Amino acid sequence: MTERYALIGHPVAHSKSPLIHTRFAEATRQDIEYSLIDAQPDGFEQAVHAFRAAGGRGLNVTVPFKEDAFRYCEEVSERARAAQAVNTLVFRERVFGDNTDGVGLTRDLEANLGLRLAGMRALLMGAGGAGQGVVGALLEAKVARLVIANRTLGRAQALAARFTGASASAYETLAGPFDLVINATSAGLSDDEIALPAGVLGNDTLAYDMTYGRDTAFLRQARSSGARPCDGLGMLVEQAAESFFVWRGVRPGTAPVLASLRGG
Numbered sequence: 001m002t003e004r005y006a007l008i009g010h011p012v013a014h015s016k017s018p019l020i021h022t023r024f025a026e027a028t029r030q031d032i033e034y035s036l037i038d039a040q041p042d043g044f045e046q047a048v049h050a051f052r053a054a055g056g057r058g059l060n061v062t063v064p065f066k067e068d069a070f071r072y073c074e075e076v077s078e079r080a081r082a083a084q085a086v087n088t089l090v091f092r093e094r095v096f097g098d099n100t101d102g103v104g105l106t107r108d109l110e111a112n113l114g115l116r117l118a119g120m121r122a123l124l125m126g127a128g129g130a131g132q133g134v135v136g137a138l139l140e141a142k143v144a145r146l147v148i149a150n151r152t153l154g155r156a157q158a159l160a161a162r163f164t165g166a167s168a169s170a171y172e173t174l175a176g177p178f179d180l181v182i183n184a185t186s187a188g189l190s191d192d193e194i195a196l197p198a199g200v201l202g203n204d205t206l207a208y209d210m211t212y213g214r215d216t217a218f219l220r221q222a223r224s225s226g227a228r229p230c231d232g233l234g235m236l237v238e239q240a241a242e243s244f245f246v247w248r249g250v251r252p253g254t255a256p257v258l259a260s261l262r263g264g
């Protein structure tokens with residue numbers, strides 16, 4: 001019997017998740033259907049209840065509901081507890097929540113882009129839902145230094161305080177060099193440039209923007225500083241694969257899906 005999954009968020013219309021999960025299901029011969037739920041900002045619980053009542057088995061959760069999803073759960077994984085945000089819900093006897101963003105990012109960096117994170121000096125820009133989801137995984141991958149910078153400094157400080165090995169900074173006072181700079185802000189969506197001090201982005205920096213599908217101000221900044229630019233499409237596919245594994249117990253291959261999304 002076909003089992004139902006969906007992505008809930010607002011907005012979700014342009015999401016690539018249905019395409020990605022449909023490809024995974026075809027490749028692994030899983031009988032699933034994956035749809036989109038565009039919920040009103042105050043309508044998360046109601047929409048989830050309706051989906052469960054109709055037999056839904058699991059959800060991916062995106063902006064702005066990852067923290068609502070964390071509160072909705074009866075049980076969460078360690079990585080979701082560390083993030084205090086959930087992007088994967090599983091409806092078993094109890095509601096289980098997980099967060100696959102962190103492992104999605106580190107798999108893209110290490111398996112797809114060939115980085116060795118251990119020992120790297122890393123800067124994370126942004127302390128919203130996406131930033132919260134990846135700090136634990138970066139530290140677990142043993143980066144040597146992890147600085148979190150955010151427009152609202154207090155949020156970066158609060159996030160860094162939850163993890164041993166992370167520190168917080170304002171953008172203006174950042175002191176490089178960094179081997180890896182990750183843009184986990186939504187500034188790219190409005191094409192705002194975040195001014196970074198000289199030396200933060202250099203010839204040996206991988207500049208990773210979690211935003212995908214557009215040439216952001218951050219990617220342009222990276223190119224003009226001689227850094228290696230990279231978008232977040234690989235993270236999107238990798239976090240989806242991990243969610244698929246959490247739901248179905250089967251790990252789909254990611255390379256063919258990523259290649260086809262890149263038009264290869």
Ligand code: NAP
Nearest residue numbers: 126127128129130151152184185186187192210232235236
């Ligand atoms: P969010 O919870 O709304 O947080 C937004 C973050 O961006 C905050 O840190 C905010 O700073 C910062 N910000 C927004 N506009 C800014 C500006 N003009 N200048 C400086 N900082 C600014 O959003 P999110 O869930 O973290 O998502 C962030 C981005 O990551 C989105 O583009 C999303 O699509 C992307 N993402 C990608 C993947 C993937 O798989 N590739 C996964 C998750 C998220 P303040 O705290 O000061 O407001």
